[in-house]
Amino acid sequence: MNESKDFLRTIVEEDIKAHKYNEVVTRFPPEPNGFPHIGHAKSIAINFGIARDYNGHCNLRMDDTNPTTEDTRYVEALKDAVEWLGFKWEGNVRYTSDYFPELYEYAKQLIKMGKAYVDSLTEEEIREYRGTVTEPGRRSVYAERSVEENLDLLERMKNGEFKDGEHVLRAKIDMSAANMKMRDPLLYRIRHAHHYRTGDAWNIYPMYDFGHCLSDYIEGVSHSICTLEFENNRDIYDWVLDTLGLTSPRPYQHEFARLGINYTVMSKRKLLELVNENYVSGWDDPRMPTIAGLRRRGYTPESILNFCHQIGIAKANSMVDVAQLEFCIRDDLNTKVPRVMCVLDPLKVTIENYEGSEELDASYYPEDVPKEGSRKLPFSREIYIERDDFSENPPAGFYRLTPEQPVRLKHAYIITCKEVIKDAQGNITEIIATYYPESKSGSDTSGIKVKSAIQWVDAHSAKTAEVRLYDRLYTCEAPEGIEDLNPDSLHVIKNALVEPALITEKPDVRFQFERQGYFYADPIDYTDEAPVFNKIVGLKDSWNKKAKEGDAPAKNERKAAEKKVQIIGEVSPMSEAEQARYEQYTGELKLGNEVANTLSRDEKLSAFFETALSVHNSPVTLANIVSNEVARELKEKDAGELKFSPAQIAELVKMIDEEIISNKIAKQVFEEMVTSGENPAVIVEAQGLVQISDPSLILPIIDDVMAKNPDNVEKYRAGNTKLFGFFVGQVLKATGGKANPQVVNDLVTQKLQ
């Protein structure tokens, strides 16, 4: 399928190549405070998947640092989910709470280093002192406490001598940091609460920012993968490990975008609300996006894993179409599951010319599914068909039974409608039909053509079953809350009729109910006496879609119109000095407006440019290189930190001016200068990068490229001029970039004529 690597695997591969770690170690670190949902499945697939792909291992760790929200039942649900998805964690399940003693020692160490202090401000004061995004915060007076006092206080906090909220332990970082998270983050808080594992042993609990990075380090994690909202926390992650001197193989944090799916909610708060206020039957309600829900609905682990693979991993916040998930389960079940017949809304059919009864052979699988197995289908004079499959006044394109149109009973005979019986209200109650004895499935000699074959059940042997039909939980794509709930998300059919083999033979727990969809014998409520089936997903239904056409086609157009509007913002005015430079650059030096603008607005760039200019007077080329290539290097560094000098850039430009090298090669040489600081002439000499402009050297290469790509030559000559770049690219590639691109262009143009 998609062979390309995601950005995380790219990072991991680079680290492996650089021998940064002995082994790739990842971890899946949920907080056991709720049931895992399909977003967790994505995280599980990433963490365990990467570990598997690179022969490493993945830990399962409960990030249980908040005693007030966590519980053992969630631990079990989390373990279940991982196992059900088919993954094995390394060793035992880990718990951050197991590291509490170690974490405490690290905290003391930070205090001793003068990097942490016990703060006694109130919660409100702490918030106030933190400042805002635009104003710096100020440090608490308690930050001045001595090491001894801090150590003593922390010990007493641990021993339970203080009330909740009286003190906290904070890192001493920077109260005016632009990153709000770095304004002396809290490390420990007092909680007189019972922890589900450590009981009352601790009165202080570490915060996420302190516990997480250290737990990763303790476990020897190499790649700590989390979601995007922790980007701002990465600075603390690094600060804690660096400050404690926990270097060399140590974990680094990488973030990816969490999963969003339309028509559903993923936030723990909202899911909890659904459960607590009984909008659903529980965490495992088949409409829930929880693993437990999906599982009870009938989703397979394979389908969910495949879904996770299909959606990919990136850093863009996005909303995946639920149709993609539905495709995955259909795709999986299509090749696995037996077909059986079920009638949800029965309409009685009496076949007046049929006497007695018989048992028909019927394969469980269609021709295109390479599986074996069949059952006996009882058949008699009275059967039931789906009410939808008969129409007295059929719409155009209706393939099923009508007063004029015969239809095949799947695996059985062709019937035709003789009479429609109605009750006093005009509702159809029964169809009187006749059958064609010679039309028996498999030995049809009737020569009658029908447009479709419908499912049916024999009236006397059919079993009654409860069928639960699920629709999406919410009515809108991006639901906010309970006000967006779909009131018809659950439809229970108490008296559906199923063929007997389904119950007596039980060929599987998942089935395709022919022409309807995939169904799952409910693992909890199902019994042979009172069978219950959950609808997993419907079949793709192009007839139904056509039938109720004309709903809301205007949406895409509206969206397209919205997209066009682009407001152009104001550009800040230049200072006087910048203005003066700009005048000089555009006037005296004849630079282009854009380049002059870029250069004159940047102090570092203009200084670099002017120094280089004094060495080699070639303003335009120099300005181009400086404003494009050098600018990249100067973004996060000062001129002094660069390995190359303005004089070397001047030298590089001189070689371009003298046509020793092309612009393309110049960029390559520049890259080398960035890393090695070597003189351009030396690099060109050492790597033999001198430009090739002699057509007699280039022509054979062009011939070669054309000979190797005859189809593209043809396409180009047929009018696909975009391919021009392809040929130039191939030729340049063949010469290691050394061919003079202008010459190549001219020659390729001639050759392709």
Place this chain on the structure above:
RNA sequence: UGGGGUAUAGGCAAAUGGUAUGCCAACAGUUUUUGGUACUGUAGAUUGAAGGUUCGAGUCCUUCUACCCCAUCCA
């Protein structure tokens, strides 16, 4: 408003500066005793915008715009 991110078809994702690709969705056709599946094909993108550098830009530079995250003693 400061900082950190992100932007490629209706959705999700690829693309060493060199043919914008895959899956879902949509549409059409072929096959079919499932209006399923499979197969084939069609349509859909001035790669958020505007400039610049380059023979050549989704990719490099500049500016702008929109959206997301950060001021919990949650994680």
